[in-house]
Amino acid sequence: MSGYFDNILSDDEAQRLDLAFQTLGARAADASQPLSEAEELAWFMHQQRGDGSSQQAMAWRLGGEPDIGRLVSALEALTRLMPELDVRYDFDDEQGLRKLRGSATLNPVSIQAVLDERQAVSRLLQAQAAPLELAREAPIRFLLFTGTGAILGVVAHDILAETLSCRQLLTTLSALYNGIEPTPSFAIIPPVPTLAEASELALPWPRQATALRDYQTSVPQDELLAQAGVRIATRVARKILPAADNPATLLAAIAVRFARFISAQSGGQPVQLSVPQGDAQQASGLDAWMSTAQLKRLTLGPVDPDAESHLLAQQTAERANPQLAQLLVTWLADSSVALQLDGVSAERLLLPPLHTPFEMVLALSLPDPDSVVLELVTDPRLTPHAAPFLLEQFVAFLAGRLITTALLPAAEQPSTLHESVLATQDAQAENAEITQLILAEFRDALVAPEMTADEDFFDRGGHSLVATRVIGRLLSLHRIELNINDLFSHATARGLSAYAKRQAVAEPSAPQLAAQTQGEAVQAPLSLAQHSLWKVYEAFGHDEIFNLPFAICFLDPVDETALRQAFIDVMTRHSVLRSLFIDRDGEVYQQVVPAADLLDYGWFYFSDETPAGDASELLARAGDHRFDLTAELPLRATFLRDAATGQQLLSLLFHHVVLDEWSLNLMMDELGVAYSQRVAGQAPQWNGEVPQFHAFARQQQAGGVVQQHLDYWLDNLRDAPVGQPLFQQQPSHHPAVPADADVDGGWLEFDVDPAVADGLYAQARKNNASLFNVVYAGITSALRLLGGPADLLVGTSTSGRNDAEFFDTIGYFTTVVVHRVRFAEQLTVAGLIDQVKNTINGSMPYTDIPIDLVEEGLFGVDADRKNHMFEVFIQIHSRIKLNGAFTLQDGSRVAYRQVEPEKTASLLGLQFEVMEENLDGAKSLRVMMTYRTDHYTAHQAELIAGSIQHVFSHFAQLADGDMPLAALPPVPRQ
Known part of the structure; x- marks a missing residue:
């Protein structure tokens, strides 16, 4: 094998390279290799997106006198020595996704002559943006740009995140270039699960369609560079940083200050801050310069005095909220220190990002005891002019100087951060009000008047249907908009309030839908849900398949006459309960029966009309009734008496076409209101009218x-x-073919x-x-x-x-x-x-x-x-x-x-x-x-x-x- 390098390496170097191949490069001959779940997911996302958003780019400026031929040979040897770099991901219908060894005959290095560094960066970003064909290409590309100097570029796919350490890659490359034996690989830090890129920009500085030029940029900017984000860095005195006992405390202090700063600059809106867990200042997977192995995540605004302690104590990260600006503050793990080529200096280029899951990233490094490097990376959708301004102002903020605000909606906008923070006090008051409104809806929906703002909605019995009700009522009654995923991730009223958005619209007028005359005969079509149910009801010959039988046993005597009147009150209030279903020319309509005619229909039966007997038998007979909805109301309330106990039983039989579970709970609540007032000889006083189902x-x-x-x-x-049935081997039916059941x-x-x-x-x-x-x-x-x-x-x-x-x-x-x-x-x-x-x-x-x-x-x-x-x-x-x-009304209860x-x-x-x-x-x-x-x-x-x-x-x-x-x-x- 050493003969391959005879024209470049000395005999001694070639022998040592052969030894390296023998000790570290031996691999199994089987072409198919095991796939991890992360690789499968990365491959799937690559196919789905169809672009280069799963590819990362890195580059180093090589100073001194790099030997290009020697570097090319070292890169070729690197690919042979690390076969995980030369793999293919092929999919076919029979075997699915397979990971295969690549072809060693392919040249892994592209050498390109460029006019200047700007052109080299543009070429590298073009390579990053061009999606790799993983079935034919290796998931990593090496590019060497020559001209006025030398630049080494790498484009790597996220599919390598579990197997590729950038530091190990550069260390091994350095050893091969320098003619020494490479050291064994070390463990890879598991990559952090990436965030999905937010569909909308949360920060208020979007990129505008303007072409700004100055004497430095008189040449039209490359189109790809114009679409990229910004990466800039500065070196400042370490004494401006807050005092800290360890790296984790220092990072938390700077991170909280950065999040407050950005929140204040963006008008006081909350942001979601992520920081790495622990003290480690290491690179993770493909993140050659940012350590994000495991993240903590916290939502905060411009004022939060306990944010640092909360961040340090956090055990479980908050769920990412795509509606908030995502900020990452992390360590800068510069891999340039691992690229040690004899006689060559290596300096990492600040490549502008083409894709990022965070709208802003602030990375820190401590190169010596007296200084700190701050590197700011911004989302490509943000204006490129925001990054220099914000980094400059943040350094001033760390130093304790007054700074100007970037958001000026009016001429009288406060001009200092301190004044901006004071302006957010109203926002804090509104947040407290929103917390109380959310809590009130939690208490009402869960029937938990003693619930506190810090109690978990789901621990109190909440679920998705109740959550839907809470969110809908907050929107309709208070103009507070919430996402249901936020409720699942932040299930307390206080925690959820940070994710609420108050709609800036006028309160809606009283719904006209509720203004229908209650006793007037009304005809309406079936709703979509009713029509769906009716199709099945017809297929089964209008039998009892959609009967909803309920029954309750009264533990205390109940006034049956008063309860009948309470039913009439509720049926008057909700006209769907007093509807007939009429077929006219093949279309089914629901026809409202006037409330005054309710007693003309047989739907309520007193216990003295039915002989006493065994409770289960009585209830079974009552539930077997077949409705004729053309002539009968869709409910039957039948009082029975258990011969064994003497207790009153109430059979409630509904046709499903007029009632669902949500409605059952509404009905029981309103029955309780009406019954308590009817027993006292009063008509119920409702809290306003409700829209009718027929209007819906x-x-x-x-x-x-x-x-x-x-x-x-x-x-x-x-x-x-x-x-299909779980234990049956043969399909029993197919929905395309009508079948009996x-x-x-x-x-x-x-x-x-x-x-x-x-x-x-x-x-x-x-x-x-x-x-x-x-x-x-x-x-x-x-x-x-x-x-x-x-x-x-x-x-x-x-x-x-x-x-x-x-x-x-x-x-x-x-x-x-x-x-x-x-x-x-x-x-x-x-x-x-x-x-x-x-x-x-x-x-x-x-x-x-x-x-x-x-x-x-x-x-x-x-x-x-x-x-x-x-x-x-x-x-x-x-x-x-x-x-x-x-x-x-006297405080007694009928249980x-x-x-x-x-x-x-x-x-x-x-x-x-x-x-x-x-x-x-x-x-x-x-x-x-x-x-x-x-x-x-x-x-x-x-x-x-x-x-x-x-x-x-x-x-x-x-x-x-x-x-x-x-x-x-x-x-x-x-």
Whole structure:
């Protein structure tokens, strides 16, 4: 092998190089190499983006007299010595993504003559911007620019982040150039998970379409350079820095000052600050000059006296908030010290960034005891003129001098940072007000009047449906805009307030939709959700498939006459409860019955009209009623009396087309108000009128289907494998082909052990998720362990209330949606929980689209109505208000408890209802499972339930969410 270098290296040097190849370069002959999950993700992102945003560029100015031929030979030898640099990533349909050894015959170095350094930088950025063809090219390029001097450039792909240490690369290159034996590789610091580049710039200094020129830049700027960010540096006296005992304290002090400075300069808006954990001043992966191995992240504004202590004490980083400016303050780990070529000096070039996940990066180094180097990097979307101004002003700020502010919306804008900070006191007061408004909505939604601003929303029983209500009410009532992901990441009222945005719009006038005359006969079309349900209802011959039977047992005597009048009050207030459904020329309409005519319809029955008997038998008979919605109201309230106890029972039977779970809770609240006043001989005094559901249906019909929302579901579900019974080998049906359905069902339930439930809540907190996210992940994991597909479709219900105008309206808003859960080979428990959370939260803006439109878009307008494309359905019921009491005006209470009905039918193959309950202060968690008996036997159902409990138990005990799902103990099969 040494003969290859005979014309460049001496005999002694060639022998030592051969020895290096023998000791460090031997590799297995197998062409296919193992792939890591990080490599697969990096490859996927590269294919998806189709640009050079996953590629990093580095460059060094070489002084002295570098031997170009010797350097080229050393680079070629480097590629042979470190075969991880010369790999290919090839994908085919049969074997998937493969990592292959490259061709040693390819020249890894490009030598280019340039006129000056500016042209060299431009060429290097062009190479960085050009996406590598990873199937044909190595994931690293070396470029040598010659002309007035020599510049060494490197373009490396993020796919090397786990295997490439820039410091080791340069150390080995130096050894080869200098003719000495390279030292063994050392461990790579795991790269930090990169942030997604924010879709919108948060800082108020966007790049403008202006062409500024001065005597230094009279030559038109290169187009690529004009689109890049800015990287500038300065060296200042170390005495201006705050005193600190160790590097971590020093970095935190400077980082907090920088974040406050930028916040004040941008008008007081909060920013999100990231700093590396620990004291290490090392480079990480491809970050040759910035140490970001593991990050802490904290949100703060221009005034936060405890920010430094909070930052130092932080154990778990905040979730990145894409709505805030992202700042990174880190150590400058200059790799130039590792590039030691004999007779050559190496100085790192300050390359402008083409892509960055942070809007600003401030990097520090301490080259000697008396000085500090500050390097500022700005996002390409920021004006290039901001960086010099801000760095200069920040140095002045560190030195304690008054500085000018960069944001001048009015002539009287304060001109010093101190005055700017004083101006932010109003913002702090507003933040405190927002905290109290959020807390008030938390308390109302969770029925927790004693809840404090620092208590966790999810610990109090919150979940995504309740979160939707809170966010909608804050927007509609207080003009406070929040993102649901922020609520998951910052689940206290105080923490969430930092992410609130107050809309600068006038308060809306009182809704005209509520102004309809309550007793007037009104006709309205079906809403999208109602129409979706009606199609299935028709397919089953208008039978009892959509009966919603509820029952409560009164623990105290109840005045049945007063309760009937309370029902009439609520039905008068919500006209959908007094609607008939009429077919006219093939179109179904809902026709409101005047409130004055309610007693003409048989919908309420007193206990003395039905003989006393066994409670379960009485309730079963009451729930078997088949509605004729053309002539009957869609609800029946039947009082019964249990012969054994003498207690009054109330059977509440609704047709699903007029009621969902959200509406049930509204109804129970309003029944309590009306009953307490009717018992006292008074009519209820409502807190204003509510918009009617029929107005919502007309509004939705007028707006039509939002095609963008429908496309979201079609794009996500196209080519997804159709759900099939878990243990059946052959497909039972395809949604494109209508088929009959046997809806005979079985059911079982199990209580989750309190210790296990506490562990699941802890996992939710640890992953900034809801209990439902964790339980959903646990159920799907259990199904996967039992042989379920790696690409699983899961149905769930959503509130469908995307318009806060109708949050207090009773009706059927709920939509059924389908999520896709993918089980990658190395997927971890935390990764699955995160996937579930992000899938659910990300889909919420599109939940106005019901499942029938999605299935018709995928399988045609004649798609099966009786069998959905998913086999598994998971939903949560939290704080259903069928356990409680009517509080009377004299302070006495009429307590009631829910009576669970028997379930003998199941429209869905496998349905899980997670019941999160809080009865008399005691929290409990149980799971009800119904299944189609033509899909599962009773034994198989027991096996599934046992497997879920098995997974829940292990989830609850996990100390480390990074444990792969595949490492979970196998499900015991008895």
